[in-house]
Structure formats: structure tokens, C-alpha cells
Amino acid sequence: MIDNHILAPIFVQLFTAILQLMFWRKTLTQRYLSVGGSLIGLMVAFRLFGRVQESGILTLNSANWDAPFGIVFVADTLSVTLVLLTSIACFAVSIFSSVGLSRQRMLYGYFPIFHFLIMGLHGAFLTGDIFNLYVYFEVIIISSFVLMTLGGRKAQLEGAVKYMAMNILASMFFLTGIGILYGITGSLNMADLALKIQEVQNKTLVGITSCFFIIGFGIKSAVFPLYYWLPSSYHTPPSAVAATFGGLLTKVGIYAMLRVFSLIFIPDDFIRTLLMVIAVLTIVTGALGALIKTNIRRLFSYLIVCHIGFMVGGIAMFSKVALMGAVFYLIHDIMVKTNMFLIAGLIRQLGGTMDMNKLGGLYRDYPKISLLIALVLFSLVGIPPLSGFWPKIFLFQEAFTQEQYFYAAALILGSFVTLYVIANMWAQVFWKNPPEGTTTENLFAPMPPYRKILMVLPIGLMAVATLYIGLNAEAIVKIADVISTQLIDPTAYIEAVLGNKTD
């Protein structure tokens, strides 16, 4: 079914960004525009989500070119769910950045670039054309380069060099893969590719091409041998930026993997084993890295890596239940990881540092905020009624059905280490008395009340969203069920894209 609403989330972000460029150096106007634009984007995303729930997969042939020839935008349940989650995260982060950023950064165009980044994310989720996906990936990385370097401190630039080199490398792998794919099939439309790739005689070449995609998306989503850029760069930018990156950017890699490996390269035994080995090693190395870090944001960076492994494992098992687990975890992870970095920013405001050894006594001074943060931390760890718990049931169940005991062990290890480091962080930051002899500068207390509210509000919003995911898990399971059904059997997707002949 053709529907022009698909492009609305992209356009809202695009026009917000353009409008903000017209108010260059007027940071107050930009802040209002940013929050307003994000709110409109959120409403549009809700509407698109509702439409897809009502009438199934929507498509849009740009410039009215028939499906395999022109660029197609496709909104299936996976896409719109991710667009909705991105919009929620975008709304929270834009509120947080209106008070959490220094004015210098806003003067050099933080807000327009932020909205271009969100536009790229929406585009990557909604496009049905593999080269268009590459283009949106480039929109995302060039915006993220600017956000990462904005401010120009030494540590930030050093992190940016690593981040930039690895991400350009990932794009090159991705582009090479697309080139070979076009060479062997003569198509770029993902639905069309799904049909044409089955007719290719040379299966070895198809296997090699899929390896290019694994490496390209693997660098983006930070899996085991390719993740080193992430912990060495994510602790450098301001927390608002780190929240966008940590919550959303690695997840685009996971989304692309889900899409490409369910539609084009159906995983064979070799790919499954490869992905499973990657997943187990990612969980183990991420967990070990998290154990030794004392800086809160470095700790969270390693937790991102660790939890990416959970989702890659779900893709590796490639069955309905496993994909349900992976998709549910993806939904939970976007909400929680974004919030974790916002919390890191808040802790830095409260205690003046992010080093756990120098912090302390926050529970004594701010019991209400601490309880709010505790709620999010519990969700991350996966205490039963909260959101991190439900996807793990599916993943465990499928790991035992398919007798992937290494993965099951890694899941247990990853969950326990997460519990341990979060408990340790809670004890150090909130419960213990501030260490003797260190003078912490509290930047939060002297703020006017409206700034305090604007700083805590987005964390509260995201915490409510996380609570909703956890306590209303049945609704989320239903959505994950629809998504995994569509991923396992892509005929509905292919029919929706190719069956749309406009005369």
C-alpha cells in the first residue's frame, strides 16, 4: 500500500535542521526549535506507527518509479518501531541538551547537526534500497563526526580520529559489498535482491559478499574484533552527544544486520557459526572490559559492547523465538542506553566528576533523583518485572533449544557482570561517603529551578518509557512477534514492495 506519510519523520527533522540554520548563533531560538521539532517528529512517528499497525506494510516509490528501478521507502513494523524509539530518544536528548551543553558548542551548530543525524537514522530505518541505506549511513557518520569533534578539546579530537578512521573503513567495506552485489544481481532494491540472489549460481561469491556486509555492519555495531574504537571514543564528547551515539548509532548496525541477513543473505551454517562466535566473544570481552573501568562513561561504553553481543547471538540463532528476543532486546536497549548516558551527564553535574573513586554520597544529598536512576539501573540489569528481563527469556529458551551452550553461558556471564558492575557503581557513587580530601564541585545546586527540571525531566521521560516496556511487556512481545514473523518469512515485505505497480 502506497502512503506518503512514510517520509514525514525524515522531513520533520530535515526542516527543523534547516530552520535552525537560519537562526545561526541564536541559541535560545534554536533550543525552542529543537524541542518543538522533536515533539512534532515524535507525534508524526506515533501516527506512522499507528498506520502501519492498522494497514500492514506501507511503501513509497520515490518520483513514481516502479519498484525495482526507483528508490523505495518501506515502512514495516521493524522500521516504524525503530523510528518511534528514535523519536522518543531524540525528544529526550533535545530537552537534555538545551541545558546540558555549553553555549560555545551550541554556537557552532550543535542543534542543526543533531537533527541531521536523527534524519539520517530515520532514513536508514525507512529505506528499502541498499545503496540508499549506504547514503543514509554516510549522513549519519558525517553528522556524528561533527558532533564528536564539536568543542575541540584534545581528548575529544583524539577519540574522533579513531572513530572516524574505523567508520570510514566500515563504509568502504559496505560500499565494496554493494558493488559486488550489484555486479552479481544487477539490482539495488532489497526486496528485488532477495529474489535475484537465489538465482545466482556462484554461491561462493554470495558468501564472500555477505562477509563484506558482516565486517561493515560489525564495525558499526561494535562487535568483538572490531569494537575497539567505541570505548576509546564514546567517553569524550558531551553527555547529550554520547547519549545519542550510545543509544542509537550502534543499533543502526544491528538493524542493518537484521534487515540484510533476513532478506538477502539468509544465514547458512557458516554465517550462523561465525555470528555466534562473534556474539559470545563480544559478550565476554565487553563484560571483562566493564569490570575494570572506574570512569562511569567508559564503564557504560563496555556495557554497550557487551549487550550488542546478546542481539548478535539472537540473529545468529535465526529462528522466530531468537529474533523475538533480539528485537525485544533492541527495543529495550535503545531506551536504556540513551538514558544511561544522560544519567552519566547528570551525575557529572551533581558530583563534578565521572570517576567513581572520587564520587560518593549522592543518595544522601539527592534521594529522589537517586531512586529514579536506580529504576533505570534495575531495568538495565534486568530485574524481573523490568524491561531487561523479558528478552532474555526468549534468548535463553532458544539457546537451549538449539543447544548453543556457549552462548547461554555467555548470556549468564554477561548478565552477572552487568549486575556486579552496576551494583558496584551504585555503592560507590550513591551509597559510600564522599572520599576524604577531595573537593567536588556541585554544578547542579546553583542552577535555577527550571534548568534543574529540564535536566531531570528527560531522564524521567525515558524511565517512564522503560517502565512501560517492562510492565506492559505483553504489548511489546506482540510487536516483537509481528516483527520476527516478518523477518523469518519476508514474502509479505517482498510483495508489498514489488506488487505495487503504479500506472
Place this chain on the structure above:
Amino acid sequence: MELLLVLILGLLYAAGVYLILRRSMVKLLLGIILWGNGANILIFVLGKITKGSPPVIDDAYRVFQDVYADPIPQALILTAIVISFGLTSFAIVLLKRVYALVDSDDLDDLNTPEEEDI
């Protein structure tokens, strides 16, 4: 002609990988540029090079009667060139700034101990 292009693209990829694996920032940059050009030629070659038959249809027909040059790879390359131009120019400025701050061309020197910000 195709053989020549294949050799060139192999050379570009090899040189790109070699340069990226070095420790110098400038060599990293050159490696990325070479690799990007290699990828562009790869797309070009895989689009099956056809000489002297532009993709233009005669008035009398509705579909192609003969083999024709595929225009899509060229459109893809054009997009990829523009994108890599943008990325490269950003990378040059970034590396220049880093060089000014760190005063070293060695990637192993990029390890300032933790510094904090909001």
C-alpha cells in the same frame, strides 16, 4: 581494458590496506582515499563495461534492442565520489587539528589520559 581496470583496482585496494595499517596519520588518510577510489572503480567494472552503446532508446521502440551501457554504476560512483570528497575534506581538517594539538604524526601518541567534560 577491463583487465587493466581490474589490475588497477587490485593495486588501489592493496595500497590502501597497506597504508591504513601504518602508524602515521597522513598515511592513514592516503590509504582511505586510495581505498575509496578502488571501491569506485570496482563498482564501475562490475557494472559490465560496454563501449559505444549509450542507453538511449530509438523513437520507434519501447525497450532496448541491443546491449547497452548500464548507467546506474556511474550514478552510484558519482554519489560515492561526492560523499568520499566530503569525508576526506573533514578528515584532513581533523587530522591537521590533531597534529597541531598533539604535535605528532604517530597514531600511537593519541592516548591522552582521561579528561572530563559535561
